[in-house]
Amino acid sequence: MMLTQKVAENLYILDTGMFGLDRYDGVYILKAPRVAIIETGLSHTLEKILAALDELGIRREDVAYLMPTHVHLDHAGGTGHLAEACPNAKVIVHEQGAPHLIDPTKLLESVQRAVGPMFPFYGTIRPTPKERVLPVRGGEVFNLGGGYEIEVVAAPGHAPHQVCFFERKLRGLFTADAAGIYRPWGAGLLPTTPPPAFHLEQALETLARLKSFQPTLLLYTHWGAHTDISLLDQYAQMLQRWVAEIEQTKKALRDDHAVKEHFVRKETPLLKDHYPEPILRGEIEMNVQGILLYLRKVRGIT
Ligand SMILES: [Zn+2]
Known part of the structure; x- marks a missing residue:
């Protein structure tokens, strides 16, 4: 069985199998003359990514760029490991995320706070040597040869240090977590609004x-390639509904814990086919917590 699946000319997706889930978390490999790997998965994905390179006939020395869209561990956890394995690869990452790849201590603490009991599922992250990191902020263009050019697009909202990547030849947009989560066989879009820095207007x-x-x-990390561009509008509407609903519930119930329980009860039947226990409760609580924090910080709702 093939590990990778072709989604466009010279562009492949690898299913990392995160959380034991099928088509939930992905890594893209663009087999241009200068190879780019977009997203690096959780740290325990390393062997799978290396096997995918072998499958595609790509030498590790030919990987020019590792491009995690942001430093959440499902997107960047494997960066340090991969940088070791691919000696010529530079790591392209938002300037606010770069320090966390170079010294991941604070990042790991923050993940532990955000995901609580789910922390062991998230693996770890190895430091990336400073000289391998190319900090970006949006607008930079990387020429991969063969007509492939990747433009960095600033994409705050889900996290302030998130970037998306637009590949000009394919007109393919790597959406990171900016356009929600797309479950290919189910309910379609799901929100992804984690603490500590979700911001509706920026999103x-x-x-x-x-x-x-x-x-x-649209090249979703979670998950897959989609030609329905209206997903961007659909997600904008979904986010506004999601924030409004949590705001209303918060005003009615006051207590954060009660608000989370309300949504765990409400969302569990809808989401139980999409997340296994014990991930399910954690995911819902995390997405609600991100909105509660936003409501407190930005709208003064306590
Ligand atoms: Zn994220």
């Missing part, structure tokens, strides 16, 4: 910016 501005690139292919 909506990002979606408008992404749309302005006029992509023809």
Whole structure:
């Protein structure tokens, strides 16, 4: 069985199998003359990514760029390990995320706070040597040869240090977590609004910016390639509904714990086919917590 699946010319997706889930977390490999790996998965994904390179006939020395969209561990956890394995690869990451790849101590503490009991599922992250890191902030263009060019697009909202990548030849947009989670066989889009820095207005501005690139292919990390560009608008609407609903519930129930329990009860039947126990409760609580924090910090709702 093949590990990778072709989604466009010279572009492949690898299912990392995160949390034991099928088609939930992905890594993209763009087999241009200068190879780029977009996202690096959790740290325990390393062997699978290396096997995928072998399968595609790519030498590790030919990997030019590792491109985690942001430093959440399901996107960047494997970066340090991969940088060791691919000696010529530079790591492209937002300038606010770069320090956390170079010294991941604080990042790991923050993940532990955000995900609580789910922490063991998230693996670890090895430091990336400073000289391998190329910090970006949006607008930079990387020429991979063969007509492939990747532009960095600032994409705050889900996290302030998130970037998306727009590949000009394919008109493919790597959406990171800016366009939600897409479960291919189920309910379609799901929100991803974790603490500590989800910001609704920034997320909506990002979606408008992404749309302005006029992509023809949306390349979801969670999960897969989609030609339905209206997903960007659908997600903007979903986020606004999700925040409004949590705001209402918070005003009615006051207590954060009660709000989370409300949504765990409400969402569990809808999501139980999408997440295994014990991930399910943790995911719902995390997404609600991100909104509660936003409501407190930005709208003063305590
Ligand atoms: Zn994320």
